[in-house]
Amino acid sequence: MGNRAAGAATLKRLRHSRGLSLAGTARALSQTAMALHHPRLPAVASVQRSVARWESAAPTLPDERYQLLLAHLYARTPAGQMSVGPGSDLAELLGALLDLGESESRVALLRTVLVRKATDTGGVPALLTTPLQAGLSAALTDPGQVTEETVAGLGAVVADINAQVGAVPMVRLQLLLTPVIDACRRLQAEALRDPLLGQVRAVFAAACSLAGRLAFENRDDQASRALYATAAAQAERLGDTWRKASVHMSHALVTLYSSSDLSDAQRLVDRAVRATRSGDSVRVRARAHALQAEVAARAGLERQARSALGLAWYDIEGQTSGDPSGSSFSVGHLRGFEGVCELYVGDPSVAHDRFAVSAATLSAPREQVQRAIVRTDQALARIRMGDPRSAAELLHECVLSATATGGRVPAIRLRRARRELRPWRREDFVTDLDDHLMDVLGT
Template identity: 60%
Template sequence: MDSSTAGAAALKRLRTRRGLSLADMARALTQIAQGLGMPRLPQVASVQRSIARWESKSATMPDERYQLLLAYLYATTPGGSRSLGAGSDFAQYLDALGALGESEHRIAELRSTLVRAVTDDGGGLFALPAPRTGAGLAQGLADSSLLDAETVLGVASVVADVNAQVGSLPFVRLQLMLAPALEACRRLMAGGPPEPLLELLRSTRVEAATLAGRLAFETRDDAVSRALYEEATREAACLRQPWRQATVHLSHALTVLYAMPDIAHAARLVERAVRAAECGESPLLRARAHALQAEVAARWGQSRQSSAALGLAWYDIERESTDEPLPGAFSAEYLRGFEGVCQLYVGDPAVAHDQFAASAGALRAPRQNVQRIIVTTDQALARIQLGEARAAVDLLHECVAAAASTGGRVPLIRLRSARLELRPWRREDFVADLDDHLMDALGH
């Protein structure tokens, strides 16, 4: 069975499992369209024929309007609750679209749209786990001895789902979505889970606390951020996988570097991350650690040390293995951005500009939105150093619009730095326009 046929079969299986005939399905989609205020669908018979084509052996892809309606249908359980997590009908529906040939970008858009709808409706985090996970969590919280692996994996998938929305949803909303998962991990561990599940549960807690620390930083709550990173560091030290300690140290180092900025403290955290990553199984994490080590050295004006760390980062990127425990944790596109930062501090701004442009052009996934804003702002800084202020401001306008959608702290820090560098042109109309845009969009 080819991929398209498998996708069509999956769509039919989802429909029939709910006991819906083709006509029932057509009426259900029509009702959803009416509820969303969308243009009226064709007659039921016409919609019914479209559904049949999606499920046929020579299947056609539902168009974007029907994709959205199907997403709303399968995000709602037969009992009327919302469920978007692993194993849910919604997750299986997205898999079916992928099999039919839909792009990863479009599938990510659908997922983001439904997560927004769920949180706007007050469904919050508990719409994200599969139904069985929710029931297992309630049981495990009542009696930790009854906790099972499926439930812990379900909580881990919630943390992963929230993490996947970074760059697509405001950080404040992500905090609200993540908080119950982190609290569940704490309570389950405090209750004394079965020994075989302790490592898995602790790993989930580390991931949740690390992400929560980053989100607290983004929302300017530095005291809470530090406490969460301390919690993640403490729990990660009890795990047998050194790379998990490295992920905590790297995330913490970035917040220290940009919040204070305390380069000495950040450098100590980076060194810990490098040592942990070198003992671990992830070349990508080692590359990320060496890249941040290179940036710290460049900010200190240490050109030779920065260049050496970048060389190690490229070495690790190029030897990524199929056994990589953190696929997607770092990439050449991200590394080019770090190269640009190093060139900005201890090199040639023209070279930095080209490296930033290459990095920003490759960072197109929704999850990469925040990083793309940061890199593009740095590209504008390179333009300013080259004396091309008007071109820099054009780039900064793009960054302001994108930063307003997430409220990210690092993009705002970078934007303020770039604006300060524009002081020699402060009387120019194009700088006044940028100030107006900053005030309108960000209140700065």
């Protein structure tokens, strides 16, 4: 009940901060519904009673329609500018909804809707609070005014954009990230004092690494390579081994998926593994060993693959809290790598079960790209188990996932899985899949 009371208090505080009465909030919600071309709300008096119930001593949770309208209302400042980043009124509202009992997945979905809106209207400033917008503007005009808060704000924008991968189209995320990279480049060109210079480099490295991934997803391989090179150079200057390893792994993954030659990916993975040996991020080291296992398995090197997997399990099971990288690499992700190894140098039925376990754990919005990849590999395991019809059924689901995430990697994996269905190409279940692929992906 304490949390619900806190949620009600936040809603009341937000309303008062806008100078709105209960009736004023009801009118604002009705106007928002009209602006969004939603069905008209009930009479103002009826809506007012709903607003009062959300803030009462025994508060109720706004229903999904009102949640969306509240989100649109508070995603704009009183001056009408989009503001959806940490510290914004929208962030306060979403926290209140959680306190009132809404699920994390629903709240995450609401925020994604508003971030999409921000890419249409506000751009990067919408992800920054008003004080941070002012701080960044001042810093770009006079680098002597750069503060730790401003640099941290840029870092928060990069993390925010990264969290939307799989939920917001990749091309929109790339557009959001470009101004951050430009800002870091301009700031770094100045004679910044330590530790500000190191903090800018850390944001620059993270931004360029993510931009390299997004450029790859948007089929600009030349830009992707250049961005990864910049990210690696920044990480090298910082001296944080886990940062270097993270850049190399991200680059290795896109290289692995875009080329049939394993040597380039192998070289990048080996660099990542070497870097993590002296690093203090257990999660990054586990991911590096897992990726090393996948590359070895794809090359048919069973002993090396299983050895690397064993090291990854040792790392992930012995991890401690407070990993400096903030990596989300988990047992669920590792099960997916384990499945890939079984698929290429082991038992496809074991691989299928590993993929099923992995997919079940990958439920967060940020994990949907990885889930689409895992499910596609699960379909590949079904083909190798002699069940092509069931594989085709699963691939229909994967087509929808690939479309929803906009990811290039799931689409590449889909095409590879389809090639394995060639012996059954005249069967109805394969021609149906081809029609679906053509309709949705144009391939």
